[in-house]
Amino acid sequence: MAAASLPAKFEHFLRELKDQYAKTVRNNPDTVAQIETAVRILSFLVAGRFENGELISELIYSASNLLVFINDNVFRAASKYLPKVADVAKQRLKTWLTVLEYAEVFLEMAARKKWGNKGAWIVITVIQIAKTVMRFYVLLKLDGGIGTSPSIQPADRELLKTVHEEHDSLEDAWDEEAAYSEEEKTFTLKSSGRQIRTLHASDHNGIRTWGVPQSGQQSANNNIQSKKKNVLFQSPSVLNKKRLWAERLYIARPLTHLCAAYTFGLESWKPWLVACGMDVSSLFLMGDTHDLKDKEKAEMKRRSLLLLYYLLRSPCYDQVTRDRLINSLKVVSQYVPLSGIIIRPILEYLPTWQKMYFYVWTS
Template sequence: MAADTTEWKIKKLIQDLKDQYSKTVRNNPDTVAQIESAVRILSFLVAGRFENGEILSELIYSASNLLVFLNDSVFKAASKYVSKVVNVTKEKIKRWLTVLEYTEVFLEMAAKKKWGTKGAWIVITIIQIMKTALRFYVLVKLDGGIGSTPAIQPVDREILKTAEDEHDNLEDAWDEEAAYSAQEKTFTLQSSGRQIRTLQAAEPGMRTWGVPESGTQSPQNSVLNRKRKMLNQPASKLTKQRKWAEGLHIARPMAHLISMYISGLDSWKPFLLACGMDVTSMYLMGDTKDLNAKEKAELKRRNMMLLYYLMRSPFYDKYTKMRFIAIFRFIAQYVPLSGFIIRPLLEYLPTWQRMYFYVWTL
């Protein structure tokens, strides 16, 4: 009985701490954002200044991402614009995937420091196996559709406003504006007597001359509502071809690792295999007109990520490295103040290029 009472007290204490933290985050969104930014900036300031500074920097950077992820969850839970989670299993898996993706570089660096190169590759392989298995489970068993990286994206908190007075103030301000008479937003042509909208009354980017309608939604609210609808868009039902395409995208990291183990780190075979799988996946996706906005954005990101092959060995070692360095040094020498950014970047570039999860991230 005493053990049950102690366990109940511990659970209650944890729940009270969670509730207090959530309340503090919701009531102080600006302060929360400043703290998140400060932690992220600290990660850049620490790098290279202490022994094991690179690992410490990556730990702080991972912590900043996890902090943003945690606070986003608080804001979404309190927001009336976010639908309730329908598939709890899918949501839990996405959370685990997000945590893995935010911490994988730190885990790789820590493993290399603790156990050497061999230990780092073991950790890399374990993480990739976990990510691949979880993503395939979401795709095949849960009809998860097209996945994103990270699995749960950071959100625009402007669309998650929870304070009722903020929302009411927006609505009241527009109701007051909409209550103005059309005559205050128009002028009458003397010859024809026709009413025409004034320039001041025209919406940005929409210079129409028609008479404004009362009760029309404000441009700001219109944009926010479109973004809020995107929050709750369900995953598109994928055709068999698109499932193969998504499967290729998910399997690419493991295929690349296996190919590197067989052919060696300096071989072109893993590079060409991974590139071929990425290009084939994008081709099989076909026309994206029927996909929702989030899925289109993810496929656009994947297209852009093809440029990463310029930074991936052995292509980087053979063709890109010296050209990039030469360009950056030229900019640092001749563009005022650019050296403050570019010189530290050049110093960190070898470390960045050696990290598997920096260069070969999904």
């Protein structure tokens, strides 16, 4: 009996620990933000300071991103924002995708350190297969629409705080309104028979309307749901056939590039051209983005800018870009005052950065 109760006790302990952590985060948002920033800065200070410094730096950086992600989820829960039941599966897959996206560089570096290049490419392939399968499932089975990177975007904490405060103030308003009957909230003009709101039935400034009041809880619920729908949760745009093919091309590109690189070799231009062609075709098929949601427009801009990465991807970097880029940076460091402080570390780290798959072939 005692042994059987150990798992239950451990589960209870973890639940209490989780609740206590969430409470601490909610009550100290400024301190939490400062800690997150300090951890991120620490990751840059550690790099190159001692043996395995780059690996430890990447571990700390990945941990800082995961810490922000965990804390964002605490603030989302505090704002009373929860996904619909139909979106729970999508949310879980996106959570795993986000964790992978934040940890993939560290996993590649650790594998390269432990097992060499062969082990690193095995880890890279496994991660890309997992990401591709999950992204296709979200797109085709769960109507996930245009994917973003990271899959779950960092939360706007000020907005979450505003909605949370309004939710609390509206709950207080329900208690106040309960003291008045519906007749006390309005009166009827004798001449026209029109109903008019009384002064004590007016809403708070941020949610005030001028129509005839609804019942307290119904009105408050409508305001909260409208705020959540418009600000915290935007359902993805429905994709037509062309855009669906565009998203399929974008999702399939990383794995297609790996297959082409395995077939033709990393020094061949064929994998580079195949990947570039798929990215450009995806953007072309997506077409004009004026009718997309704000976060989807931002994602399209990000994908367009990522085309510049093809200048840093082998073999283009090795044969065309490297010497020109290095010479340009050296000229800038010589003639622009104080620029050497920034450029010299970049020049030192550039070879290492360019060799990391998930740095250069990010998606």
